[in-house]
Structure formats: C-alpha cells, structure tokens
Amino acid sequence: EAQVTQNPRYLITVTGKKLTVTCSQNMNHEYMSWYRQDPGLGLRQIYYSMNVEVTDKGDVPEGYKVSRKEKRNFPLILESPSPNQTSLYFCASDILGTTSTDTQYFGPGTRLTVL
Amino acid sequence: GENVEQHPSTLSVQEGDSAVIKCTYSDSASNYFPWYKQELGKGPQLIIDIRSNVGEKKDQRIAVTLNKTAKHFSLHITETQPEDSAVYFCAASMRAAGNKLTFGGGTRVLVKP
Numbered sequence: 001e002a003q004v005t006q007n008p009r010y011l012i013t014v015t016g017k018k019l020t021v022t023c024s025q026n027m028n029h030e031y032m033s034w035y036r037q038d039p040g041l042g043l044r045q046i047y048y049s050m051n052v053e054v055t056d057k058g059d060v061p062e063g064y065k066v067s068r069k070e071k072r073n074f075p076l077i078l079e080s081p082s083p084n085q086t087s088l089y090f091c092a093s094d095i096l097g098t099t100s101t102d103t104q105y106f107g108p109g110t111r112l113t114v115l
Numbered sequence: 116g117e118n119v120e121q122h123p124s125t126l127s128v129q130e131g132d133s134a135v136i137k138c139t140y141s142d143s144a145s146n147y148f149p150w151y152k153q154e155l156g157k158g159p160q161l162i163i164d165i166r167s168n169v170g171e172k173k174d175q176r177i178a179v180t181l182n183k184t185a186k187h188f189s190l191h192i193t194e195t196q197p198e199d200s201a202v203y204f205c206a207a208s209m210r211a212a213g214n215k216l217t218f219g220g221g222t223r224v225l226v227k228p
Binding site: 004033035040041042043044048058059090092094096104106107108109 | 116
C-alpha cells in the first residue's frame with residue numbers, strides 16, 4: 001500500500017528542547033515536502049526536497065531544518081522549538097515532474113505543542 | 116509567488132443540497148489545481164484535480180471548474196451527504212517548477228442531516 005508515515009503523531013515538549021519528526025514514504029518518490037497547518041492559513045510549505053541531498057526552503061523555513069540522506073526519509077528537525085511552532089505538521093511526497101496521473105500524497109500529521 | 120484565496124471559510128448545508136467552494140489564484144503560470152479533503156485526525160487526501168488545458172472535470176457527485184482568464188476555480192458537490200462533512204482545501208501549482216503546492220485557507224463544510 002502506497003503511504004507516507006510520520007512519527008510521532010502527537011508530541012508535547014518544552015521550549016528549547018531539540019526534537020525530530022520523522023517522515024518516510026514507500027513510493028520511491030523524488031519529491032518530499034513538509035507543511036505546517038494553522039487555522040485559517042491552510043497549509044504552508046516549510047522545506048522541500050527534490051532528491052537525495054537536495055533540499056530548499058519553502059515559505060516558512062525559520063526555526064526548522066531538514067535532511068535527505070536517503071530517498072525514502074525526510075526528517076524535520078526543530079533545534080530549539082518555540083511556542084509559535086505549535087502546529088499540525090504534514091509530510092508529503094510526489095513524483096517530480098508533470099505526468100498526468102500523479103498527485104501529492106500526505107502523511108497523517110503530527111500535532112506538536114511547545115510549552 | 117503564488118497566492119490562493121478560498122471562500123467561504125465555513126459552509127453549512129442541508130443533506131441533499133449542493134455545496135460550492137471558490138478559489139482564486141494570482142499566478143497565471145499555475146497549471147495544476149487539486150482539491151483535497153481533510154477529515155478529522157487525517158492528512159489531506161486528493162478528491163479531484165484539474166489541469167489548465169481543461170475547463171471542467173466531473174467525478175460522480177463532485178466537479179471542478181476552471182476559468183483561466185479570471186484565474187478562479189470552484190469545487191461543486193451535489194447531493195451532499197453527512198460523510199461529505201470535512202475541511203476542503205484548494206491548491207495551485209506549476210507542476211513543471213518543482214511540484215510546490217500553494218494552498219487556500221480551507222473551507223469547513225458541515226452537512227446537516
């Protein structure tokens with residue numbers, strides 16, 4: 001079954017304590033992306049990756065890091081979380097390009113609370 | 116960059132009635148317009164999409180229309196059912212430019228039985 005998995009699904013932490021949210025996909029997709037979802041703002045892209053060792057900033061990258069050492073994994077790292085990073089996070093993957101039947105697949109989400 | 120606006124932010128309809136959600140986009144180079152449905156506790160799932168070379172697309176009770184000149188596209192759900200209750204997001208993308216999706220703010224749809 002084609003899927004994107006994220007862990008953990010829920011996380012409560014304190015300001016300044018480094019954390020990592022993992023993301024993995026089993027579809028051999030080149031493109032992977034992280035979004036955060038906040039009420040009324042839709043989903044905003046944090047970082048994306050077009051292949052192994054190729055990453056770039058999205059619209060709201062401040063306070064986040066990513067890495068892409070393997071094609072299937074794309075972890076999101078918060079080195080020093082702050083309360084304004086409390087949000088619902090989604091990882092997504094996609095075929096890179098313009099084929100007519102592809103779409104972006106989303107993980108189930110990680111709800112993060114930073115106290 | 117691209118900017119997508121979505122209206123309304125909430126929509127309440129009676130079961131069996133139709134629901135319409137509208138989105139406008141700013142970048143005329145966008146050529147791919149997906150709609151996602153997000154149920155409680157889940158990630159967004161694609162329900163229908165349209166590309167810029169098509170004006171309308173239908174899949175059972177859902178349809179999407181695209182007006183490239185006016186830069187807006189709409190989702191139409193007919194004969195609504197309680198299981199249609201969810202948050203719906205529109206998005207726009209230039210699929211030749213790295214797959215970046217720009218999302219609208221979302222519409223919370225409630226179908227009352």
